[in-house]
Amino acid sequence: MKVHEYQARQILADAGVAVPSAEVITDAGAAASAYKKVVTEAGLGEGGLAVVKAQVHAGGRGKAGFVKLVKSAKEAEDAARFMLSNRMVSVQTGAEGIAVQKLLIAAGVDIAKEYYLAITTDRATRRNILIASSEGGVEIEEVAHKNPDAILKEPIHPLLGLQGHQARRLAFDLGFKGKQVNQAAKTMMALAKVYEEKDCSLAEINPLIVTKPTKEHPDGQVLAIDAKFNFDDNALFRHKDVQSLFDPSEENANELRAKEYELSYIQLSGEIGCLVNGAGLAMATMDIIKHEGGEPANFLDVGGGASEEAVTEGFRIILSDKSVKGVLVNIFGGIMRCDVIAQAVVNAAREVGFKVPLVVRLEGTNVEAGRKILEGAKSEMPTMQSATDLGDAARKVVAAVG
């Protein structure tokens, strides 16, 4: 599960990480007072620099014009009005773009240097790992690619957690000076604590910055400017606070609908709808459709324990996608019984109707009973063909779609 930047900032602030003052607004009319509040709190005064940022999960906000620097209440309001009344289109949103409902207005800071800080779980070493770089702010993946030495990696002990000496060493290695060292180390410790306590799969601060020296802070201040948290869906049951941050407006409506029935559905852009049991087989089914020259319209794993009702809902979801021109059902029954799937196919045919070609391939547990059910309802499903194996199924559906 992903959360918004403003929510991630709050999690960091609660953990004791310093962040610039900021306000969240949902209405452009509130932008002017929010601007005044954050610049005053930051001691910048009227005319001080602030930033208005759209709160959406999709990236590419800056290039899309949905992150703007402003220097007055008027500019803040104009930026807010633009962002709340236009859809944001970026490389990550698709051409139709997305509506923006919340904005973050944060006080500007005088940046001396930018760093990158993140924690994730490294599959290869099966440990959480702290990743840090003194080349933050830019595309970190590009840094990792071009200059791997600029990325420091520190494994975190699975039972002890991140230790103070590790954080301090990293802070020195990253080039923090004077009072910055303890502030940076404290930030790392806080990030690691949040990561483990809240079952994150990614916790990232980018950039973590040092401000230019001032009278009160002769060594500058270490501040988290932007943050991103992803949480392990499997652990949400023990984090009611994290669950409450879920924003359904960020999710695809069909994907949410599928989730209610414990189906795993992802909408894609092709024309062949797929209903499969098992994630690996579902991916492999998409692969073979593409290999035969078609394009999958979705990934749909009905899992092992889905009821007839849930599978019928799966068909409803697939058929509600107007770009679907054919449907491929590929079931290798283990826990999932073929007769359950067959009955769901018949239900969906009766209720929604398969106007598009339907190819069904069944194998595994109760396959004979499943085939009998389909055979018995053949007259109700004129567009149905059965397939003998996976290759045959893919060829038939691609040919039928044309």
Next chain:
Amino acid sequence: MAILIDANTKVICQGITGSFGALHTRGCYHYGTKMVGGVTPGKGGTKDENNLPIFNTVAAAVRDTGADATMIFVPPPFTADAILEAMDAGIKTIIAVTEGVPVQDMVKVRAVLDENNAGKSVKDRTVLVGPNCPGVITPGPKTGSGESAKDPYTKSGCKIGIMPGYINTHRSESKLAKNVGIVSRSGTLTYEAVWQTSNLGLGQSTCVGIGGDPVRGFGFIDCLERFQADPDTDAILMIGEIGGTDEEAAADYITKHVTKPVASFIAGRTAPPGKRMGHAGAIISGGQGGADTKIAALKKANITVAETPADMGGAMARAMNLA
């Protein structure tokens, strides 16, 4: 011979009274697995529907039944604890079927397991397969209907998990009298591979579903090491998917240590980057773990790579010079 489990393996089920635990205990029992009991805290002293004894703790179950393997079906919040309890009771083969276990739980479990296994020889190590896996099967020749424990499907096989047993073929029943060892990150794709190899006249020594989670127990290399050493395994079929770098590491291991023919398939070639395809494991990120890099690594190690999932059996046959 086979790997991990055989007809002598004595198995308990942790979570035997849950709906899935009960269903698959019965399935394994009817297949011919030596099911000797189960564990549900609070229900110790009672019997399950198959008349198998239920215990309050794994330690009690081991003491009274001599169980040396466990099949775990407890709900995800309690799975880590169930694995640690099995380890504590001295069980050497732990198969965790449960899907949806928090990754941080597995990070801790894996650390304890690794500490326990450090410096031990292969046969002394505790094996954890899963979580989020279909289990392990060592097929035996069909000797019965499989409709009850009195008339099991086989008298000399062992199935621990949720896979259909009948699609597997014992060497003695295979046309080509050759055995493939199968290891896979995906459940149903394993069944597909078993089915295809059976249809081509091949038998299976053991099939291991290692599961799709990012942090798990048994991995490809653990499995390859055992298949290479197993005299009953003639060739190896390895089924991977996008995400992580285990397939790349396995390719490297095969180059150095595996002399038997190996074929492979990688699922997720067409999965869009950044999308999570059901398995927590199947995430492509940062240019690593994509299907193309995996396939390139496998080909470089002279492994026969199936172009499509319909070609897994075919690729295996080609690797064995049978086609």
